[in-house]
Amino acid sequence: MDQSAIVLEDVTVRFGATTALENASARLVERRIGVIGDNGSGKSTFARLLNGLVLPTQGRVTVLGLDTQSAGNAIRRRVGFIFQNPDNQLVMPTVAEDLDFGLKAHDVAAAARAAQIDTVLARLGITHLKERACAELAGGEKQLVALAGVLVLEPSVLVCDEPTAMLDRRNARMFSEILTTLPQQVVVVTHHTELLEGFDRVLVMERGRLVADAAPAQAIAAYVDLSP
Amino acid sequence: MMRAVYRPGDSALHRMPAGTKLLSLAVLAIWISTGGWPAAVLGGAIVGFGWVLARLSVGDAVAALRGLVLLAAIIFIAQAFLTSPTFAALIVTKLAILVLAATVVSMTTKVADMLGVLERVLAPLKLIGASPEQASFLIVLAIRFMPAIARIAGEVREAQRARGLERQPFAAAVPIMIRTLREADAVSEALAARGWSPR
Numbered sequence: 001m002d003q004s005a006i007v008l009e010d011v012t013v014r015f016g017a018t019t020a021l022e023n024a025s026a027r028l029v030e031r032r033i034g035v036i037g038d039n040g041s042g043k044s045t046f047a048r049l050l051n052g053l054v055l056p057t058q059g060r061v062t063v064l065g066l067d068t069q070s071a072g073n074a075i076r077r078r079v080g081f082i083f084q085n086p087d088n089q090l091v092m093p094t095v096a097e098d099l100d101f102g103l104k105a106h107d108v109a110a111a112a113r114a115a116q117i118d119t120v121l122a123r124l125g126i127t128h129l130k131e132r133a134c135a136e137l138a139g140g141e142k143q144l145v146a147l148a149g150v151l152v153l154e155p156s157v158l159v160c161d162e163p164t165a166m167l168d169r170r171n172a173r174m175f176s177e178i179l180t181t182l183p184q185q186v187v188v189v190t191h192h193t194e195l196l197e198g199f200d201r202v203l204v205m206e207r208g209r210l211v212a213d214a215a216p217a218q219a220i221a222a223y224v225d226l227s228p
Numbered sequence: 229m230m231r232a233v234y235r236p237g238d239s240a241l242h243r244m245p246a247g248t249k250l251l252s253l254a255v256l257a258i259w260i261s262t263g264g265w266p267a268a269v270l271g272g273a274i275v276g277f278g279w280v281l282a283r284l285s286v287g288d289a290v291a292a293l294r295g296l297v298l299l300a301a302i303i304f305i306a307q308a309f310l311t312s313p314t315f316a317a318l319i320v321t322k323l324a325i326l327v328l329a330a331t332v333v334s335m336t337t338k339v340a341d342m343l344g345v346l347e348r349v350l351a352p353l354k355l356i357g358a359s360p361e362q363a364s365f366l367i368v369l370a371i372r373f374m375p376a377i378a379r380i381a382g383e384v385r386e387a388q389r390a391r392g393l394e395r396q397p398f399a400a401a402v403p404i405m406i407r408t409l410r411e412a413d414a415v416s417e418a419l420a421a422r423g424w425s426p427r
Contacts (some may be wrong), residue, residue: 051421053417053420053421073423073425076420076421076422076423077423080421081418081421081422083414083417083418083421085414087376088411088414088415088417088418089418089421089422091369091372091415091418091419091422092339092368092372093233093234093339093372094233094234094338094339097234097338097339097340100340101422101424102422102423105422105423105424105425106423131234131235131236133233135233135375149422150422153423
């Protein structure tokens with residue numbers, strides 16, 4: 001079993017009568033991977049497969065050697081997930097409490113939690129937000145806090161589902177720049193093709209199928225060709 | 229609606245154990261709710277003293293009471309009509325004092341500390357096989373997402389006004405319910421992604 005990659009083997013996902021993803025196979029080892037496609041193309045389902053939020057109806061997904069069918073919790077510890085809307089991801093009233101929530105959920109000892117929170121906030125340059133109420137933050141700040149909430153768990157892989165969809169251009173640019181500095185493997189599902197600048201590989205999805213898999217320039221060109 | 233969140237500080241109220249504050253709040257609430265004007269006046273004085281002790285401002289009090297205005301007006305009119313203006317004033321005064329009392333506790337107590345107290349209080353749930361941690365977390369989560377539900381309701385009502393449906397309150401009920409359920413679904417997915425699971 002491949003211990004160093006995310007592997008999809010002939011994966012199909014159905015929700016009732018709807019097929020969201022069909023016969024998808026890929027081996028993801030690159031550091032920066034993008035996934036693009038129109039609404040309903042299956043790219044969000046693809047992203048959710050990578051940390052076991054969605055399980056294959058057929059086929060198999062393994063992440064760093066672990067099968068998502070049997071090791072969901074262990075995989076979620078290793079694969080952080082950023083959602084489109086940070087409001088749904090931030091569950092505690094203040095930033096510090098929210099980060100602490102994630103650490104507690106993974107049984108990190110109390111003594112280590114405070115230091116880990118301070119470290120990740122400093123790394124993202126948002127120490128000043130530590131005691132602020134999540135509900136009162138601006139959109140870009142919320143997405144950074146959501147990112148901090150994931151990074152504080154020190155995942156090996158970061159999956160982002162439309163992370164800049166609710167941000168203005170300045171915040172989207174800032175978020176994108178932060179993504180480029182992370183040591184983790186990053187998989188970004190997005191409509192914003194400019195976010196994929198400098199990426200190693202881009203997958204293109206259409207109607208539940210992987211229809212292109214190439215370097216960003218070629219993949220984006222293939223995506224543009226698909227559009228009517 | 230109460231939206232007060234913890235405000236860091238080192239006042240005597242900040243340092244007081246969360247259990248003591250919550251128990252005091254419960255006793256004060258029962259005493260004020262069941263008493264007359266003397267209880268309301270004395271209770272108000274105690275809350276005012278707590279407010280000063282916690283180093284909160286008049287602006288904080290105004291912000292805490294702002295969301296109460298419409299509800300208080302409805303209660304006052306209904307009570308004045310059903311009982312007397314004096315009794316209506318007493319009810320509204322008690323309500324305002326209780327909101328301020330809850331606010332001062334919220335603003336001086338970390339949610340994590342409240343969770344700890346709730347878990348201890350709900351510990352007997354273990355006897356019937358339920359999880360105190362899960363129950364206390366759900367309570368905190370419900371409080372956390374009240375502003376989100378208020379936002380959804382506001383957006384839906386605005387959209388209905390734009391369509392000229394402001395006189396049909398039930399027209400807003402279904403979209404509010406659908407959006408709230410969708411949001412709950414998204415939050416549940418995010419919780420799973422962050423590794424939270426019922427224990």
